[in-house]
Amino acid sequence: MFPSKIxxxxxxxxxxxxxxxxxxxxxxTINNISGAEVFFKCENFQKMGAFKMRGxxxxxxxLTEDEKAKGVVTHSSGNFAQAVSLAAKNVGLExxxxxxxxxxxxxxxxxxxxxxxxxxxxxxxRDRETTVLKIIKKTGAIPLHPSNQMEVIIGQxxxxxxxxxxxxxxxxxxxxxxxxxxxxxxxxxxHYFSSNCKVVGAEPKGVDDAFRSLKAGKIVxxxxxxxxxxxxxxxxxxxxxxIIQQFVDRITLVEEQEIIDAMKLVWERMKIIIxxxxxxxxxxILRGEFxxxxxxxxxxxxxxxxxxxxx
Amino acid sequence: MFPSKIxxxxxxxxxxxxxxxxxxxxxxTINNISGAEVFFKCENFQKMGAFKMRGxxxxxxxLTEDEKAKGVVTHSSGNFAQAVSLAAKNVGLExxxxxxxxxxxxxxxxxxxxxxxxxxxxxxxRDRETTVLKIIKKTGAIPLHPSNQMEVIIGQxxxxxxxxxxxxxxxxxxxxxxxxxxxxxxxxxxHYFSSNCKVVGAEPKGVDDAFRSLKAGKIVxxxxxxxxxxxxxxxxxxxxxxIIQQFVDRITLVEEQEIIDAMKLVWERMKIIIxxxxxxxxxxILRGEFxxxxxxxxxxxxxxxxxxxxx
Numbered sequence: 001m002f003p004s005k006i007x008x009x010x011x012x013x014x015x016x017x018x019x020x021x022x023x024x025x026x027x028x029t030i031n032n033i034s035g036a037e038v039f040f041k042c043e044n045f046q047k048m049g050a051f052k053m054r055g056x057x058x059x060x061x062x063l064t065e066d067e068k069a070k071g072v073v074t075h076s077s078g079n080f081a082q083a084v085s086l087a088a089k090n091v092g093l094e095x096x097x098x099x100x101x102x103x104x105x106x107x108x109x110x111x112x113x114x115x116x117x118x119x120x121x122x123x124x125x126r127d128r129e130t131t132v133l134k135i136i137k138k139t140g141a142i143p144l145h146p147s148n149q150m151e152v153i154i155g156q157x158x159x160x161x162x163x164x165x166x167x168x169x170x171x172x173x174x175x176x177x178x179x180x181x182x183x184x185x186x187x188x189x190x191h192y193f194s195s196n197c198k199v200v201g202a203e204p205k206g207v208d209d210a211f212r213s214l215k216a217g218k219i220v221x222x223x224x225x226x227x228x229x230x231x232x233x234x235x236x237x238x239x240x241x242x243i244i245q246q247f248v249d250r251i252t253l254v255e256e257q258e259i260i261d262a263m264k265l266v267w268e269r270m271k272i273i274i275x276x277x278x279x280x281x282x283x284x285i286l287r288g289e290f291x292x293x294x295x296x297x298x299x300x301x302x303x304x305x306x307x308x309x310x311x
Numbered sequence: 312m313f314p315s316k317i318x319x320x321x322x323x324x325x326x327x328x329x330x331x332x333x334x335x336x337x338x339x340t341i342n343n344i345s346g347a348e349v350f351f352k353c354e355n356f357q358k359m360g361a362f363k364m365r366g367x368x369x370x371x372x373x374l375t376e377d378e379k380a381k382g383v384v385t386h387s388s389g390n391f392a393q394a395v396s397l398a399a400k401n402v403g404l405e406x407x408x409x410x411x412x413x414x415x416x417x418x419x420x421x422x423x424x425x426x427x428x429x430x431x432x433x434x435x436x437r438d439r440e441t442t443v444l445k446i447i448k449k450t451g452a453i454p455l456h457p458s459n460q461m462e463v464i465i466g467q468x469x470x471x472x473x474x475x476x477x478x479x480x481x482x483x484x485x486x487x488x489x490x491x492x493x494x495x496x497x498x499x500x501x502h503y504f505s506s507n508c509k510v511v512g513a514e515p516k517g518v519d520d521a522f523r524s525l526k527a528g529k530i531v532x533x534x535x536x537x538x539x540x541x542x543x544x545x546x547x548x549x550x551x552x553x554i555i556q557q558f559v560d561r562i563t564l565v566e567e568q569e570i571i572d573a574m575k576l577v578w579e580r581m582k583i584i585i586x587x588x589x590x591x592x593x594x595x596i597l598r599g600e601f602x603x604x605x606x607x608x609x610x611x612x613x614x615x616x617x618x619x620x621x622x
Contacts, residue, residue, distance in 0.1 A: 267617060271360060273584060
């Protein structure tokens with residue numbers, strides 16, 4: 001029922017030529033503050049700046065030749081749009097990206113820079129989906145989902161496989177949770193590639209749907225998603241939720257100020273650029289929630305609008 | 312007359328336990344833009360966030376026991392203040408840091424955080440020097456200079472030794488020049504530890520004293536130093552100038568906008584935080600000045616006031 005260890009191993013081999021095996025960094029300052037031994041898996045150094053490259057590459061590389069000829073389509077204004085564009089370009093196929101007409105210009109330019117074909121739509125879920133359907137009808141393009149598609153989930157899990165190769169004795173891996181693809185993939189990886197490493201999802205209080213979904217035993221949504229962590233303003237899906245239920249230890253919630261403080265601390269002390277969604281995973285570690293433990297943290301990405309910083 | 316290869320080798324061994332052998336990073340994007348193959352020696356990941364740790368450590372570790380008992384003193388509001396504080400703390404001696412009373416609060420706090428004893432003075436060169444002299448009279452503390460002292464110059468050269476160990480075939484190393492300590496140290500290192508690697512100093516047009524000094528054959532100052540690269544608003548000294556004359560290929564000048572653009576490019580694409588002084592060294596590379604060459608660049612530091620960014 002769940003993807004097997006072999007599927008994850010084959011995925012890691014499949015995408016290896018198209019991704020970076022990103023470095024694992026440490027910081028004495030952050031160890032001191034947290035009382036834990038923290039290992040940062042730096043997906044901010046991944047191609048196009050985020051882990052999303054892994055899932056996009058895995059999904060695209062498994063298309064049949066017929067499907068490849070038709071291209072792919074997704075709707076996203078964030079990292080997945082860039083990931084699909086670049087992963088498609090790498091193997092020479094077309095990527096249609098549906099973006100709301102109010103998306104920031106730099107995000108559109110990034111997608112175009114990676115070769116994506118942008119179609120603008122009204123900034124409503126309904127118009128996004130209608131526009132995607134129109135493109136599918138016209139081109140036959142294969143739709144890709146940023147978090148609720150098994151090839152994508154498995155792809156995202158490869159970051160944790162690499163982390164566990166370098167740090168085999170982790171007690172826990174903390175992962176930001178938005179759509180749930182990274183969390184589900186990481187949980188599968190920890191299940192198959194560690195002896196006893198737990199996986200904890202970190203979620204902003206303002207979009208606590210994963211927290212509430214696990215309590216309720218069914219997927220619940222967000223009435224008014226509100227957080228600086230723009231990558232996490234989404235909800236779980238039916239492909240990743242059962243994996244999260246089965247293999248994730250728990251979800252921990254963080255305040256907005258904790259996110260900003262964690263982000264600033266990493267910029268100031270580690271001299272690396274991480275996006276707010278990544279800071280969400282560090283925040284509970286900084287407040288001492290994992291004292292005395294060896295903790296992996298997936299730094300999900302580093303794509304930040306430098307002209308609009310929270311500090 | 313000039314320090315020997317053995318002196319540099321002994322320095323590298325002496326300071327090794329107190330510094331990081333920082334990583335060397337590359338960026339396909341920056342290679343494409345510059346037409347060169349660029350190797351970033353990341354001293355922004357150095358302890359206290361800048362190469363200055365090397366020279367401070369080397370100077371302090373060579374004090375006699377008598378001198379150590381008296382402590383050290385310097386005047387600086389920048390990276391050298393933090394470097395001296397931390398290097399002194401590492402071996403258990405007192406560091407007196409004279410800072411102008413208008414220095415930003417975060418800089419004072421950083422020095423205090425590393426154990427430095429701050430004495431405030433009026434923000435004039437004269438009062439800085441008077442205050443240092445008073446401290447020497449009172450405590451017998453040994454004065455340390457951020458760039459014009461041979462132990463410091465040799466210490467700064469160890470960054471290039473490490474870079475050349477990892478990249479032995481560099482055609483050139485580009486280094487920001489302010490007080491001249493890093494430039495002179497790098498030039499010595501390239502002379503002794505490479506077969507034919509040139510060293511080029513990069514300097515903001517607004518403080519082009521090194522450029523003019525080399526032309527004039529004698530040290531000239533800056534009338535009105537004006538640049539965003541706050542670490543470079545100083546002039547050469549009589550200890551480092553002869554080394555620079557002998558071993559540096561040339562000085563190249565950069566515009567303020569080039570500094571800001573280079574800094575932003577590195578933040579956005581490499582996801583690492585570099586300070587404006589480091590961007591000065593990258594700027595001439597980006598405009599194609601080293602096309603077709605293997606270029607090392609010393610990323611001097613990553614200490615930036617995040618609440619006051621130029622973009």
